[in-house]
Amino acid sequence: MTSKPTVAILGPGGIGGLLAALLSRAGHRVVCLAREGTAEVLRRDGIQVRSGQFGDFGAAVEADTELREPVDVCLITVKHTTLDAALTRVPPAVLGDALVVPLLNGVEHPASLRTRYVPELVAPATIRVESTRVQGGDGEGVVIEHGSPFTEVDLAGAATVRPRLDALASALTGAGVTARVVDDETAALWAKMAFLAPFALLTTRYGVPIGEVRTRCRAELEALVAETAEVARACGAPADPAGSLARYDLFPAAAKSSMQRDAEAGRALELDAIGGALLRAAERHAVAVPVAARLVKELGGAGA
Structure with a gap:
């Protein structure tokens, strides 16, 4: 090259x-x-x-x-x-x-x-x-x-x-x-996934930018970050839930996820690629992810 x-x-x-x-x-x-x-x-x-x-x-x-x-x-x-x-x-x-x-x-x-x-x-x-x-x-x-x-x-x-x-x-x-x-390809992909999944699922489910998610839905955000970190570890990738939360806090308050923007525009959601993939990985490794499962179901991905 x-x-x-x-x-x-x-x-x-x-x-x-x-x-x-x-x-x-x-x-x-x-x-x-x-x-x-x-x-x-x-x-x-x-x-x-x-x-x-x-x-x-x-x-x-x-x-x-x-x-x-x-x-x-x-x-x-x-x-x-x-x-x-x-x-x-x-x-x-x-x-x-x-x-x-x-x-x-x-x-x-x-x-x-x-x-x-x-x-x-x-x-x-x-x-x-x-x-x-x-x-x-x-x-x-x-x-x-x-x-x-x-x-x-x-x-x-x-x-x-x-x-x-x-x-x-x-x-x-x-x-x-x-x-x-x-x-490490696995580590790179899961580092993104562990940050993206909570961001995408919560902003899209509640229709609010990250600033409102990290205040109004703080407990839910923390629980979802913990779940995705546990799945990432089970898949062989390092996880840093505290680091993810710190990055959310640094994000511009008005930032929206691409999934939220798709929902607002009436476009198809990448729910299966994000939420569905998270649930499938959790099932393979027997990791409980109740918050993620509920959000995926509420967003229309039951059985994803």
Whole structure:
């Protein structure tokens, strides 16, 4: 991988659009893969970013409905609810030996992706950011609102692709993202899950931002953090419930989870990928998670 890798981004939404714009601004060739209406707007108008951390700027990107040539890396930034359909835009034969880097919520997707692409080239990543696409597609420009004062990415993968992961981390860092390569994929995925699940389930269930959750629902938040930490440990990952609570307290009070935003917009929820996966892992390891189970059921995921 060169110092300026060519990057395909499947799903130029809040996360994918932000990373696409940052990488393009840093001089990388970026190809966004999306449905035709969005691809047309991207080719014509590029991406506009509004960010306290990075400033307000526009970035030109290439765009298509599917990948038609090899690239160095493909970032997968769609929602779980649209993953299967979206993957048809990235034919394995065209992808070649590119890194496949999913930045998806949950913990179960790497195994699924490894049945479609070269297993050792699938390098899961986690991202900590609040970023939303507020306009986009079918005649409207693509506008990304980046609300968090941080954008942090952890990359994990097979030892054989470590130099390529280091190069990708360097590219992301050069674009302004705090990026690092970590050794333990399970630990990375569960560190994100242990933070995300309480955040997503509680903000969505009660329809309030994190500031109200951490005050009005403090006992429930603490119980849910403890449950997810216990499941993470059972899955072989370290857990830091006190650290998670401290991070919630540092979050901007108005921050909302992506699941909450989906609920507000009437979109399908990633409930199975987050809450369902948590319950399945808890069942496998015989960990009691009564608060999580109740919230998933109340959100419509009974039997998830």
